[in-house]
Amino acid sequence: MRSHPGWLADEYEKQARFVFEEAEEILRWLDARPGERILDLGCGSGVIAQRLMRQGCNVLGLDVDADMLRAAKARGVTVVRGSGEQLPFEREFDAVFSNAALHWMTNTPQSVAEGVFRALKPGGRFVAEFGGHGNVAAIITGLRAVARRRGADESLAAIWYFPSPEDYGALLERTGFGVERIELAPRPTLLPGSLGDWLNVFCPVFLAQFGEEAPAVIAEVEDLLRPVLCDSAGRWTVDYMRLRVLARKPRR
Numbered sequence: 001m002r003s004h005p006g007w008l009a010d011e012y013e014k015q016a017r018f019v020f021e022e023a024e025e026i027l028r029w030l031d032a033r034p035g036e037r038i039l040d041l042g043c044g045s046g047v048i049a050q051r052l053m054r055q056g057c058n059v060l061g062l063d064v065d066a067d068m069l070r071a072a073k074a075r076g077v078t079v080v081r082g083s084g085e086q087l088p089f090e091r092e093f094d095a096v097f098s099n100a101a102l103h104w105m106t107n108t109p110q111s112v113a114e115g116v117f118r119a120l121k122p123g124g125r126f127v128a129e130f131g132g133h134g135n136v137a138a139i140i141t142g143l144r145a146v147a148r149r150r151g152a153d154e155s156l157a158a159i160w161y162f163p164s165p166e167d168y169g170a171l172l173e174r175t176g177f178g179v180e181r182i183e184l185a186p187r188p189t190l191l192p193g194s195l196g197d198w199l200n201v202f203c204p205v206f207l208a209q210f211g212e213e214a215p216a217v218i219a220e221v222e223d224l225l226r227p228v229l230c231d232s233a234g235r236w237t238v239d240y241m242r243l244r245v246l247a248r249k250p251r252r
């Protein structure tokens with residue numbers, strides 16, 4: 001299992017509430033209008049889908065994770081369980097929106113883009129933000145260093161899809177989209193807790209290989225990264241790089 005083994009929505013909301021708080025920019029790119037039919041691809045616990053619904057949009061949330069969908073449903077979001085790599089929709093949506101989810105869909109990014117293209121009405125837009133090239137570079141380097149020191153599998157330190165704007169723009173154009181806007185932007189993000197808390201939420205696949213030693217591994221990674229990611233007051237900041245894109249399906 002190289003992808004995430006399963007989320008705990010409550011823990012995610014506690015340790016990663018910045019995922020929603022930092023979504024303002026990409027929501028501006030989406031510029032959702034009342035009455036629009038929107039697919040929230042990788043809706044997670046439904047915080048953003050609920051917000052779009054309150055703006056008068058007709059939202060469907062899709063996610064692969066059962067606990068996230070439970071939380072989204074509790075917010076009143078209409079949800080469907082499914083993989084972003086096998087979207088079943090045809091010309092149904094004015095917009096497909098995705099925040100902090102596409103980097104988990106690592107098997108075939110091309111099939112994600114093709115599914116989004118099919119799901120959109122002619123003229124519909126795809127608006128997404130996710131990890132881009134260089135995302136969490138310091139953390140990946142720290143994880144690899146500790147894995148190497150312990151003779152463990154360092155490839156598990158970087159299991160995500162973090163493309164450059166050039167690569168992702170080309171993929172979308174191959175799929176038939178017109179790319180109207182694409183950018184890679186640093187978004188240093190202050191954590192509500194420790195780096196260890198972040199690692200426990202986002203890197204369970206890497207940590208699982210160490211079994212009972214995982215807490216010692218976390219302490220080693222924190223030690224390595226403290227000089228670059230932790231300030232003198234003990235606050236940790238993650239070195240996020242976000243890829244933002246607005247692409248459109250041609251009208252015909």
Ligand code: BEZ
Nearest residue numbers: 100130131135136202240
């Ligand atoms: C991100 O949202 O950028 C991210 C998520 C999981 C692991 C690493 C980065």
